[in-house]
Amino acid sequence: QLQLQESGPGLVQPSETLSLTCTVSGGSISISNYYWAWIRQPPGKGLEWIGNVYFSGSAYYNPSLKSRVTISVDTSKNQFSLKLSSVTAADTAVYYCGRQPFGSFDYWGQGTLVTVSS
Amino acid sequence: QTVVTQEPSLTVSPGGTVTLTCASSTGAVTSGYYPNWFQQKPGQTPRALIYSTSNKHSWTPARFSGSLLGDKAALTLSGAQPEDEADYYCLLFHGDSWVFGGGTKLTVL
Numbered sequence: 597q598l599q600l601q602e603s604g605p606g607l608v609q610p611s612e613t614l615s616l617t618c619t620v621s622g623g624s625i626s627i628s629n630y631y632w633a634w635i636r637q638p639p640g641k642g643l644e645w646i647g648n649v650y651f652s653g654s655a656y657y658n659p660s661l662k663s664r665v666t667i668s669v670d671t672s673k674n675q676f677s678l679k680l681s682s683v684t685a686a687d688t689a690v691y692y693c694g695r696q697p698f699g700s701f702d703y704w705g706q707g708t709l710v711t712v713s714s
Numbered sequence: 715q716t717v718v719t720q721e722p723s724l725t726v727s728p729g730g731t732v733t734l735t736c737a738s739s740t741g742a743v744t745s746g747y748y749p750n751w752f753q754q755k756p757g758q759t760p761r762a763l764i765y766s767t768s769n770k771h772s773w774t775p776a777r778f779s780g781s782l783l784g785d786k787a788a789l790t791l792s793g794a795q796p797e798d799e800a801d802y803y804c805l806l807f808h809g810d811s812w813v814f815g816g817g818t819k820l821t822v823l
Contacts, residue, residue: 635814643752643760643803645812656810660715692759696812699748700765701805707759 598623600693600705608687608712614680618693618705625674626651631696632676634667636689637707644689648696649676683712716740716808720815725823726794734818735786736804742785743806749787750805751780753798754817760803764789794822 604616618632625632633648647657649667657665661680669676680687690707717739726732736749743749751764762771764780767787777793787804799822804815 633812642817643754643805643814645805645814647811658811697765699807700762700769701750701752702762702765702771704759704762 598695598703600695600703602691602693602705602708604708604710606709606711608683608710609714610684610712611682614678614683614687614710614712616678616691616693616708616710618676618678620674620676620695625669625676626671629698631656631698632669633694633696633701634678635692635694635704636687637692638686638689646678646680646691685712688712716813718804718806718813718815720802720804720818722816723819723821725821726791726798728794728796728822730794731790731792732794732820733783734789734791734802734804734820735783736788736806736815737786738806738808738813740808743782743787745782747787747806747808749780749782751778751787751789752803752805753800754803755800763802791820796822798822 599621601619608614631648634646647667649655655667664681666679692707693705695703719737748766752760754760768780779790781788802818
């Protein structure tokens with residue numbers, strides 16, 4: 597059974613960089629036709645696709661966040677990561693990682709709440 | 715900025731049928747948008763229901779089905795159960811990125 601687990605600081609200072617890692621277990625991240633994604637959900641609001649990455653390192657981003665986001669992959673650790681720079685209170689959200697077979701979206705992590713506050 | 719629009723809220727009677735829709739500001743939704751549907755209950759992680767318009771995951775209850783309806787993607791629930799009360803989100807592919815709809819709050823009452 598594939599499992600994804602997000603990890604990282606739960607509190608980030610305004611203007612700093614938010615960094616999260618998703619660890620994949622029960623399957624390899626280096627598999628063809630599967631992308632690995634980050635999604636977020638502000639408290640009480642809807643879902644927002646942040647971006648995804650292929651095991652080769654090719655990444656695709658939400659145009660509205662593209663200038664601040666970097667998603668990378670570490671196949672040796674079976675992990676992929678999210679960095680979001682210059683954060684503000686508007687970036688406070690539950691951040692989820694997930695698997696995106698092309699055209700689909702199946703497995704999700706449990707999510708981790710990141711609060712931006714001084 | 716692409717906007718994906720869903721009904722903010724819908725109500726269905728137990729045992730009844732309801733259709734949720736998903737529209738794109740870029741035009742008619744086709745199979746090339748690979749519509750996906752998700753269910754999220756309060757305090758829980760979203761759960762994938764439908765992918766690529768009408769395909770079900772192994773865990774998707776048979777009472778859920780996906781389709782294209784006119785110029786929108788649609789999720790139909792036939793024989794609603796109390797446990798189907800939840801928020802439902804669609805997700806559409808636009809070029810090289812994906813966009814979620816704002817979600818539909820479904821009440822079973």
